[in-house]
Amino acid sequence: MIKNVAVSDFLDLKGTVPLADVRTPAEFAHGHIPGAFNLPLFSNEERVLVGTTYKQIGREQAILLGFDLTGSKWSGFIREALEKAPDKKIAVHCWRGGMRSGAMAWALDLYGFEVYLIQGGYKSYRRWAHQQFGASRQLCLLGGMTGSAKTKILYELGKMGEQVIDLEDLAQHQGSSYGTMNKMVQPTQEQFENNLADQLKDLDRNIPTWVEDENLNIGKISVPKPFWYQMTSAMQVNLEVGLEQRIEELVGAYGSLDKDFLIACTERIHKRLGPVQTRDAIAAIREDRMADFIRLVLVYYDKTYLKSLGKKEKDKLFSISLDNDHHLENAMRILDFIKTISVNWQA
Template sequence: MIRTISINEFFLLSESVPLADVRTPAEFAHGHIPGAFNLPLFSNEERVLVGTTYKQVGREEAILLGFDLTGSKWSGFIKHALEVAPGKKIAVHCWRGGMRSGAMAWALNLYGFEVYLIEGGYKSFRRFALNQFLQPMELLILGGRTGSGKTKILHELALLGEQVIDLEDLAQHQGSSYGTMNKMIQPSQEQFENNLAFQLKDINRAKRLWVEDESRNIGKVTIPTPFFNQMARASLIDIHVELEQRVGALILEYGSLDKDFLTACTNRIHKRLGPLQTKQAIEAINEGRIAEFIRIVLVYYDKTYQKDMAKRSGEKVLRIDIISQETAENAKQILNFTNTIPATAQA
């Protein structure tokens, strides 16, 4: 049986159904619905051939070429689908719900699968995703200078039952020049948006949602404008942590990183850091004086943070001093502090 459903209806299904994206590997890599698996009808090169035939010769010739190209692949498609969906219940989509997903749905149905065909395909999901950023949210921003432990506190707040989205995890970047930590690979801009929208769809918008204070750009990806504008208008809990505690936390994070990586990242901010400070920071890196390197670059990052804070409405910035070195205790302190603030101050 083939049942055509909207992307909204798919997300509301009472059971988890594997989602097959039959677009090419290149299309899938550029952006896909989170959780989907790639079951490409055509390779990247084959899709170009079929598309060119469609435009230059005609629809029927393109269909015949498509069958020629996929003729020996159909058993492989079905075997792959069985591996992912052994219960023979599966959803399928292509770019806009056209011939590719239709052909795959037909073959899987013929074999005995119960198939959900996503109406409008990936294009409909993109509309759904972009719409998520337009919806009003009760955002609360967790701010603080570099090394304050904001990300760890966010995770503790989640354990305490708060709604949390970790933007840096979605971006696979920690926000600074050193943000990839020499290991993280960032998603495409489109995939970052998809991942964020996928989490936002499950948020209770009547309750507050915590996110970390971020610049518009997190590494190479950009926070969607409507969502970033809501972040800019939201109240910010500004946590203050003593310098030495921040330095100690950053030593644990950056102390084991490759010296060449730290040097390259430092050189990228040399214009903002200044020639003397850049030279001193790199010398400290090479000599293993990580604490000194961190103190030097923190001067720049602290100034940047102050400038960003000055752009916010003073009544929207709520300061709290953090003294514990235990993340769980800090999360509880922040939560208790936040719960004493009138709702009007958080709006």
């Protein structure tokens, strides 16, 4: 049996019904619904052939070509679907809910699957995702100069049951020139947005959600504008942490990284650091004087942060001093702190 279902209704079932994305591997890699698996009807090259035939000759000839290309594949499709959905309950989608997903749904139904066919396909999911970014939320930003351990405190807040969105984790980037940590690979922009929307849908909009204060761009990834605009007008708790404590935190995070990586990243910001600072920072890296290297580049990052902080609405900016690196204790202090202030939540 084939049931047509809206993407929003399917997401309520997510986790109980496996989702087969029958688009090509290239389409899937560019962006897919979180949790979906790829069951491509056509290879990347085959899709081009079918599309060209459709445009140059016509729909019927393209359909015939599609059957020629997939003729020997159908038993493989069914076997893979059985591996993912042994109870024979599965959801299917393509780009617009057209012929590709319709053909796959027909074959699976013929075999005895209960098939949920996503109306509008992946395109409808993308529309749904963008709706999540514009939905009004009670955001609470966690700010502070580089090295304030914001991400670690955010993690502790999440463990304590607070609603948290970790944009740097979703973007797989720490937000600075050194942000890949020489190991992280960023998702595509589209996949980042899909993953963010997937997390946002499960949050209660009527209670605060903690988000680390970020630039619009995190590495090559951009925070969706509607969500970013909410961040710029949200209340912010600014962590005031001493320079030496921040240097110690950053040496622990970056001090063991490959020196060539650190030098290349430093050279990328040489115009902002200045020639003397750049030269001295690179020399410190080569001589394994990591604290000196961190101290030099923090001059630039601190200046940038203070400039950004100056643009915040004063009635939504609250500062708290932290004088230790006990992240759980600091998270608890922050929660106690916001209970003492009058919070002007965004509308």
